[in-house]
Structures are given as C-alpha cells and as structure tokens.
Amino acid sequence: MSKTSTPGQIRRLTKAHKMSFAAVATIGAAALAATLVPAGTADAGTTVAAAPVAWTQAVEGVQAKTVQHLSAQTKLATDAAKLEAAVKAKAAAAKAKAKADADAAAKAKKDREAKAAASRSTVRKPIYANNLDGWIKESLAIMKAHKIPGTYNGLYKNIMRESSGNPRAINNWDINAQNGVPSKGLLQIIKPTFLAYHVPGTPMDQYHPVANIVASANYAADRYGSIDNVNSAY
Template identity: 40%
Template sequence: MARHVRHKNKREQTTFQVPPPPPGYKGAHRAESERVLPRRIAGVAVAVGIVGAAGAAAHAMTGQFSPVAGGADLGGVPDHSAPIGKVETVHAVDLGSETARIIRQDQLAAMQAFNQASGVAQNGYAARKAAEEQAAREAWEAAEARKPPKQRQIEGWIREAIGVLAANGTQITEDSMDEIYTIIIKESNGNPNAVNTWDSNAARGTPSKGLMQCIDPTFRAYKLAGYDDIYAPVDNIIAGVRYTYARYGGFGNHPGLVGISQGSGYVGY
C-alpha cells in the first residue's frame, strides 16, 4: 500500500505527499454525493484539530472520514515545483472557510426551524386571543340580552352622553355607567319627561326635570352647546354629570351614591 507523507510547506500549512500513479493507469475523477462531502470536510477538520463547533462535529459523526481523501476532495492542487515522476504535493486547503460554511448552514437551518416554530406559536396565540375576544363578546351580548328593554335603552343614552362628555374634556369612561344609571333610576325612574312638583325647588318655581332631575338654572349652566333640551335624555345626562363633577368632584362624593354605600339610602343631590 502506498504511503502518504505529511509535511509543512513554507506557509506552515499541512500538506500531503502522494506517489504518482503506476504506468498505464487511467484514473478518473471521483465524484461523491453532496451528503458525503460535508462529512469528509468535517472529518478532516476534526482530524487536524481545528474544529470545535458542534455542527461540524455532528457531521463528522455521521460517517467514516479520511484525512487524505478529505484533503483531495477539498480541492487540493498538485505542487508543480515537485520533481515530475517522483512525488506530487497536495497543498493544504483552507479548512476554516469550509468549516465556517458548514456551521453557517447549520445555523441557517436552526434559525429556519426556530422561525417556523415561532410562527406556529404566534398563530396559536392569535387564535387563542381571537377566541377569548369572541367569548367575551358573546358573554357581553348574552348579558345585554337578559336586561330589560328599559335598562338597555337608558344605558344606550348614558353611553352616548359619556362619548360626548369625553370628547369635550370631561375625564369619564363607561366605567361610570353603573353610577349614572343608579342616579337616573333613583331620581326619575328612567323617565325623560319626569318633573318634580313637590320638593323645595318646585316650591321656588324651578322644578327638577328630566332623567337626572336638573333644575333649569343648573341645566343652563352645565349643558354643552348643541345639547340644549332639558328633556332630551342625552342632553340632560350631560348637564347632570358636569354638575356632579363641578360640585362633588365626581361620583365618589355624590351624596346619593355615598348614602347607598353606607347603607343609609339614596339622598337627592
């Protein structure tokens, strides 16, 4: 069996010397599958101790490797300065670049797998989120359907008034829906045309009117432009809420709501 001689060239690269073929030998270039070449590249890299990457090591473990054959497959070229008919020198190849290519392929494959997994996770999250929102919407619709028509109507007026108030600078959201609804039920029982004819305001000639039972001077002081009808549900709510904010700082100090929370009953405001 012919021996391969390994030595260092002037650039401190490892080289292999191989004997020439016997006379009359008609050699042929050996072509190997793409799956074999990466194994042999990695095998050579591991054999000469220049690869520490897990990706290349994994390729090396998948099959047999030969340092000499690997060097040839990597593109070794004959040393034309060597005496013809005696030996040929196969120059060392830049294994680092080939190893880096293999590692990059592994990294790209891993990244592709990660992105695919991430996409599946994101799609799963979006589906769960959509399902939760759909369930919440259906639950809200079911709760609304169970309410009496009168309550749904009043809450519709309140919701519209809150939108107008918020658009005009009042710090209010639909979180205040229950408080406003309670005041309306206690003050007028939800009747937009209600008029109080028996209290002290009525005795002075300024009876309370509408859903939140505003007297005319209070309504004129706290209404918004374009919402001028004291009997119109949204207009009356706007004035009543703005008055509550101006006098009590919000619903937390509204005397009727405070009375309910303390168990002493509702008190007109």
Template identity: 55%
Template sequence: MPSFTLPRTARITTTHKVATAVLVAAGATTALAVTAQPSTAQATASHASVAVKPVSANGMPAPVQVKSDAPKVAHPAIEAVAAQVKAQDAPKKAHTAKQAANRSTERKAVRKAEPKRYANNLDGWIRQSLDIMKAKGIPGTYEGLHRNIMRESSGNPNAVNDWDINAINGIPSKGLLQVIQPTFDRFHVAGTADNLTDPVANITAAANYAADRYGSIDNVNSAY
C-alpha cells in the first residue's frame, strides 16, 4: 500500500487534541454557568410573581382595597339638587334664627319690666327707700337710716309717741322715724304711699326732711 503523508498543516498532534478538548470543556462550562444564572431582571420578576397575598381571619383571601388619589367628582344633577335643597332651607334657618333672637329680646324686656322685689321687713324697707332716694337725689346711707330708726322706734312701723310736745299738740310722731303728719305731707316723696305709717313712705319722707335741714340723715344722731 502506498504511503500517504498528510500535509503539515493538516496534522493534529496529541497536544492539539488535548488543547481542543480543554477549550470545548471550558466553553461548555461557561455556557452552563450562563444558563444556570438568571439575570437581575429575571430574578426580580420571579420574586415579584410570588408575592404573599393577605389573608383574612377566616382564612379566605382578604379583599383588595384599591386606593385612588383622584378627586371625587359629584354628578352635575346631584349638585343641582343639593343646591336647590340648600336654597329652600336658607329662609327657614333665617326665620328660625330671627324667632330665637326675638324671643331673647322679649325675655330681656320682661326681665327689665319686672319690678325689683324687696323683703317685707326692716332690711327690705330700708333698701327700697335707698333705691328711691338714689333716684330722687336724696342723700343717705343704710347705716344712717338704720341707726336713727332703731333709736326712734326700735324698728316698729306702727310706733306712736303719745307723750311729747307733738302729742300734746295733737300731731303725734308716728312710724319708723317718728314723723309728724305736717312734716310727712311737706316732704312726702312721689311714688311712695300717702300713708304716714307706711314703712317706705315714712323712711323716705324723713330722709328728705333730714337732707333739707341737716344735709343728710347720716348727720342726725338725736331727736330731730
């Protein structure tokens, strides 16, 4: 058989075979590594698809609440009805407020119209007389009135002096501040009773007389 010699360039030595095998093996390993390692995007997508869903107390999937930042827009027809109702209620509210204001004014007027009440005793008589004296510009204090009343009558509105010169002359001193009838008639204060022994009328007439003669009932410390 004739001998046949391969060209120099076509000869594959053992060394070449080994090197080729190593390259092939290395390429396979690299390809395997690339195939086995997913990209970052793939990993993210994979994890995202396995998200845990919320579960309610009974073990069933909890309802998903969808939140929206979009503003709520009322229907034009609903807005029109609401505006109409508001317009209808406005006069009623105004009328109610006016009625309440009128009632408040009426109550205040009634309170102002009610006369001041005084106790039917010495303290009440003195206080009522002081209010009348203040309105009429007659000077005097609670202390001055009370002090002279206790000296003259001990607080008895029906006290009568039947022994002094006035009694002898037929015009005895009477009442809380022991006033004679002529003095009472002259210094009587309008708005009080015309009765000499009426407690308030007697006090205010005596205080009016004392103011005219002594400057004030407070300046009287003895028979006057």
C-alpha cells in the first residue's frame, strides 16, 4: 500500500528541491566564471575572475574584423570622394576650355568683321594709266578735292592746243622765253605762275604732267573762272 503525501510534505519537498536547484546553479555559474590557470600560478584561496579564453578570442576576432571592415569602408569612401573630385575638376576644365575657345572664336570673328568693315570704308587710291588720259583723270580727282573747277573736255582741248599732249614740251621763242621763263609742260605754264598756283600734294616739278595740269587749272580758275573758259593762249 503506497503512502499518500500530505500537502505539508509536498511543500517541504518543493522547498528542498528549490534549494538544490539554487546550489547547482551557483556552482555552474562559478564554474563558468572560473579561468583556467596553469598549476602553480595562484595561491590557494586566491579568487580569479576573468572571461573565458575562447569567448575573449572570439570577441577579439569580431573586433578585428569590424576594424578591417570600417577601414575598407573608409578607403572606399575616400576613393569615391577623390574620384568625384577628379570628375568635377575634369568637367570644370572642359567647360573652361570650351568657354575660352568660344571667346577666342568670337573675338576672331569680331576682328575679321572689323577688318572687313575698315577695308570697305577705306577709299583705295585708284591707279591711273601713265598716259594723257590717265594724267587728266588723276588731275580731275585732285582738282575735285581742292575745289578747282574744270572738266575732262576743258583740260583736253587746251592741252592739245598748247602741247599736243607732250609733257616735255617747251616754248623757247615767245616773250616769256625771251624773259628767261619759258612756258613748259602740257599746258605751257611759266615757272612763276606754276609756283604761285602749285597745289600741295603734287610734285614741285613744272614738267610733271599732273602737277602741271593742276597748277594751270588752278591759275585758269582764278583768272577765267575755269579752264573750260580758256579757248586760246592764256
């Protein structure tokens, strides 16, 4: 016949069991907290508390890997920043070069346009033939600039009457020649008159065809109103 436990007994067994379990837990905790110490390195009764060797090594390994990971991440970030800076610098240089090229092209175009405008506005000196036609035309251009009246026909008819178009013609027989101042050139002008009516910009040469024509036309304009009004010796 089995014995039946009373409530009091159950309470006593339960308490005893709890005490046993607590003791076991305490002993286990102490064992986990104990450090393996080589024999002879600690005196009896000395308490040594430290983390287990295996756990410590594991933590150190994790820490080392973490440091390596952080270093790698830092290097990647640094390299990325350098690359970004290089890309920005290259883009800025390209932009600056493009602007410089555009400015240079614009300046060159402006210079070309200014040169072309100056060339168009510059009156080129015409080239006249070295013959009677050319001498008359050049003389008329100078006469126009100095407001001396006269036409091509007026000059031509008087030149043909006076010298037949010979710029080296000279009169050595009239009164002027007898007085030592012979008439010379296309329009047979004497030296005193040539000097008095010489037009600046032409050679100081009585035989020079253009200088002779312009000075003679200047004299005729002063005395007769225009070389066109002269129909005989003047």
